[in-house]
Amino acid sequence: MNYYNAHSKLWVSVDCIVFGFDENRLKVLIGRRQMDPGRGEWSLYGGFVGEDESLDDAASRVLYSLTGLRNRYMRQIGAYGNVNRDPGDRVVSVAYYAFISVNDYDNKLLQKHNVEWVDINDMPQMYSDHNTMVDDALQIIRRKISTAPIGFNLLPSLFTLTQLQKLYEAILNTELDKRNFRKRIKEMDFIEKTELKDKLSSKRGAFYYRFNKKAYTEDSNFKL
Amino acid sequence: MNYYNAHSKLWVSVDCIVFGFDENRLKVLIGRRQMDPGRGEWSLYGGFVGEDESLDDAASRVLYSLTGLRNRYMRQIGAYGNVNRDPGDRVVSVAYYAFISVNDYDNKLLQKHNVEWVDINDMPQMYSDHNTMVDDALQIIRRKISTAPIGFNLLPSLFTLTQLQKLYEAILNTELDKRNFRKRIKEMDFIEKTELKDKLSSKRGAFYYRFNKKAYTEDSNFKL
DNA sequence: TCAAAAGTGTTAGATTTACACCCATGA
DNA sequence: TCATGGGTGTAAATCTAACACTTTTGA
Numbered sequence: 001m002n003y004y005n006a007h008s009k010l011w012v013s014v015d016c017i018v019f020g021f022d023e024n025r026l027k028v029l030i031g032r033r034q035m036d037p038g039r040g041e042w043s044l045y046g047g048f049v050g051e052d053e054s055l056d057d058a059a060s061r062v063l064y065s066l067t068g069l070r071n072r073y074m075r076q077i078g079a080y081g082n083v084n085r086d087p088g089d090r091v092v093s094v095a096y097y098a099f100i101s102v103n104d105y106d107n108k109l110l111q112k113h114n115v116e117w118v119d120i121n122d123m124p125q126m127y128s129d130h131n132t133m134v135d136d137a138l139q140i141i142r143r144k145i146s147t148a149p150i151g152f153n154l155l156p157s158l159f160t161l162t163q164l165q166k167l168y169e170a171i172l173n174t175e176l177d178k179r180n181f182r183k184r185i186k187e188m189d190f191i192e193k194t195e196l197k198d199k200l201s202s203k204r205g206a207f208y209y210r211f212n213k214k215a216y217t218e219d220s221n222f223k224l
Numbered sequence: 225m226n227y228y229n230a231h232s233k234l235w236v237s238v239d240c241i242v243f244g245f246d247e248n249r250l251k252v253l254i255g256r257r258q259m260d261p262g263r264g265e266w267s268l269y270g271g272f273v274g275e276d277e278s279l280d281d282a283a284s285r286v287l288y289s290l291t292g293l294r295n296r297y298m299r300q301i302g303a304y305g306n307v308n309r310d311p312g313d314r315v316v317s318v319a320y321y322a323f324i325s326v327n328d329y330d331n332k333l334l335q336k337h338n339v340e341w342v343d344i345n346d347m348p349q350m351y352s353d354h355n356t357m358v359d360d361a362l363q364i365i366r367r368k369i370s371t372a373p374i375g376f377n378l379l380p381s382l383f384t385l386t387q388l389q390k391l392y393e394a395i396l397n398t399e400l401d402k403r404n405f406r407k408r409i410k411e412m413d414f415i416e417k418t419e420l421k422d423k424l425s426s427k428r429g430a431f432y433y434r435f436n437k438k439a440y441t442e443d444s445n446f447k448l
Numbered sequence: 449t450c451a452a453a454a455g456t457g458t459t460a461g462a463t464t465t466a467c468a469c470c471c472a473t474g475a
Numbered sequence: 476t477c478a479t480g481g482g483t484g485t486a487a488a489t490c491t492a493a494c495a496c497t498t499t500t501g502a
Contacts, residue, residue, distance in 0.1 A: 003260060003312035007272035009233035012305075012316055036227060048231035051314060055305030079303040079318045081236075081279030088227035090275060092236055092316075094303045162481075179483065180465070202480040203473035386454075403456070404492070426453040428499040 010092050014059045015046035015130065017077070017097040017137045018067065020105070020117055021154040026170040028134060029066070031115030033127055037088045043127040044134075045115060046093065059096040066113055067105050073153035074098040077137050085129045095133040097141065099153035145171050149190070149211060149222045158208040160198050161185060168224060184224060190215035234316050238283045239270035239354065241301070241321040241361045242291065244329070244341055245378040250394040252358060253290070255339030257351055261312045267351040268358075269339060270317065283320040290337055291329050297377035298322040301361050309353045319357040321365065323377035369395050373414070373435060373446045382432040384422050385409060392448060408448055414439035 018029040033043040045066045049058040055076070064070055077095040085091070102117075110116065118124070123134060145151050151167050152159070165181050185191050190212045197205035216222070242253040257267040269290045273282040279300070288294055301319040309315070326341075334340065342348070347358060369375050375391050376383070389405050409415050414436045421429035440446070 004235050004272065004315065007235060008275045010236045010273065010275070011228050011231060012234045012236065048228070049234065049305070049316070051232045051234070052307060054307050055303055055316065058305075076302050078300055079279055081273070081282075081318065083276060083278050091228065092273070092279065092318075094305065094316075160481090177466075178481090179467085182482080183484090199473090203475080204471070204479080204481055205473080206481055384454090401492070401494085402454090403494085406455080407457090423500095426499090427501045428452085428454055430454055 010090055012049040012055075013046050013091050013093045014049060014055060014062055015044040015093050015095045015133060016059060016062050016066065016074075017044060017095065017134055018063065019097060019099050019137075019141070019154060020102045021167050021170065022102045022117060024166045024170055025119045025121075026154075026167075027117040027119055028123070029110070029115045030118050030123075030126065030130075031113055034114065038127045041127040042124045042130075044095075044130045045113065049094075055094050059094075059098075063096075063098050066109070066115065067100060068109055069100055069104060072098050072100050073150060075140075077133060077140060080129055080133065082129070087128070093128075093133075095137065097137040099150065101154060101156050103156050142172060146224050147222060149216055152211040158194065158196060158198075158210055160201070160206040160208060162201070162206060164209070181224075185209075188220070188222060190220055234314055236273040236279075237270050237315050237317045238273060238279060238286055239268040239317050239319045239357060240283060240286050240290065240298075241268060241319065241358055242287065243321060243323050243361075243365070243378060244326045245391050245394065246326045246341060248390045248394060249343045249345075250378075250391075251341040251343055252347070253334070253339045254342055254347075254350065254354075255337055258338065262351045265351040266348045266354075268319075268354045269337065273318075279318050283318075283322075287320075287322050290333070290339065291324060292333055293324055293328060296322050296324050297374060299364075301357060301364060304353055304357065306353070311352070317352075317357075319361065321361040323374065325378060325380050327380050366396060370448050371446060373440055376435040382418065382420060382422075382434055384425070384430040384432060386425070386430060388433070405448075409433075412444070412446065414444055 020027050020029065030042050030044060033039055033041050045062060047058065047062045049055060053061065059074060060070065063072060063074060074096055077097055079092060079094045081092045083090060120138060123131060125131065145168065151164065154167060155163060161182055165176055165178065169176055192210050192212050194208045194210055196208040198208055199205040244251045244253065254266050254268060257263055257265050269286060271282065271286045273279060277285065283298060284294065287296060287298060298320055301321055303316060303318045305316045307314060344362065347355060349355065369392065375388065378391060379387060385406055389400055389402065393400055416434050416436050418432045418434055420432040422432055423429045
């Protein structure tokens with residue numbers, strides 16, 4: 001096992017862009033960096049990749065240590081490898097984004113890690129190239145959200161159509177027509193109406209819907 | 225500069241998927257691996273990332289050493305980081321794809337590196353996770369080719385509309401309607417008709433067109 | 449003169465967009 | 476009773492897809 005010793009090794013880290021949907025806004029979990037260099041700067045949450053863990057596993061571990069959540073919707077964005085991207089030393093970072101439902105997170109953990117939800121429209125300047133990572137993540141999810149049923153990962157398992165629409169509006173940064181939106185939802189039979197109603201946001205109450213993952217297959221067509 | 229010494233470092237490599245368009249087929253440059261482990265297996269061309277070069281620079285260097293070409297259209301696909309992906313040792317690899325025009329390459333270099341053009345429909349089993357990388361690259365370019373003017377990078381600077389259509393058909397793996405295709409081309413004024421004709425592939429001759437990069441702006445809409 | 453590729457418009461169907469009012473309920 | 480958000484259908488406009496013949500020219 002001495003095949004590659006002639007070559008240099010690099011530090012490899014993962015950074016997580018944790019998206020949440022709250023108060024009709026798309027938000028990202030960021031915090032103040034707790035180590036040098038860059039202590040105190042706004043930063044994504046990340047960690048180094050160990051010898052014996054895959055990139056995906058490292059990203060899951062980082063998400064778990066931050067939120068206590070496992071098996072969330074999580075995808076790689078890409079690798080960031082400019083020589084001087086990290087002021088501390090040469091580090092290649094692989095960025096991931098994750099979708100969580102804001103009901104799912106433990107408020108104490110957030111305080112413990114000193115992170116908070118920040119509206120994507122109000123991102124402060126962040127450490128290293130973290131702003132670029134968030135911009136790239138947004139570009140990816142804006143494209144993907146309209147052609148794959150991934151938005152549900154940002155909502156509770158029961159949600160109203162108004163919530164779903166507001167989610168799309170927040171991510172795509174547009175207004176959508178209520179009737180056209182609902183027309184399209186109705187065509188997708190893997191989005192199932194339940195008999196339950198949400199009575200919190202209106203007097204009349206709105207039916208809860210549910211995304212049926214099993215009913216959704218690759219040949220179902222999802223288009224919003 | 226001793227911030228990160230507590231963490232382990234990993235080998236990081238880049239692998240290049242070099243696409244070319246020849247004989248109306250989309251092809252990839254692959255060769256027989258010339259080092260252990262896996263000597264003799266089909267493989268993408270790659271190299272390790274040095275301490276003092278960015279990922280993008282490493283990919284450009286690898287493309288240059290393979291083809292003698294610089295400043296080609298080249299984009300990252302993503303990072304591949306399963307623990308056992310490389311039989312030699314733990315290596316994280318960042319895959320890139322590049323588009324070159326087959327007129328542009330030096331046949332001797334290809335022989336020297338022992339690589340050849342292989343039709344994407346006839347890919348053999350390759351070393352490590354290289355087949356996955358090619359599949360992922362294909363997925364990305366199939367999506368991208370229809371919404372961004374990148375296909376021209378696979379053609380000579382002067383090309384006929386039939387060539388362009390065959391290119392799209394090869395990449396998308398479909399047949400396109402000639403009249404509808406040309407109708408759409410005509411709407412894009414950054415694809416310019418020249419007065420020159422290609423007399424090689426027909427007696428009548430077909431007008432050469434040219435992609436005017438400067439005339440194309442972000443708000444031009446490209447849709448094929 | 450004929451084979452082979454270049455070039456050219458129209459129409460039906462499908463999709464998308466715009467748009468406004470009634471309903472149910474708790475306060 | 477009224478304010479608030481929930482829920483519903485239609486028609487015009489746009490976009491997409493299907494389709495066949497004439498032209499040019501070198502062999």
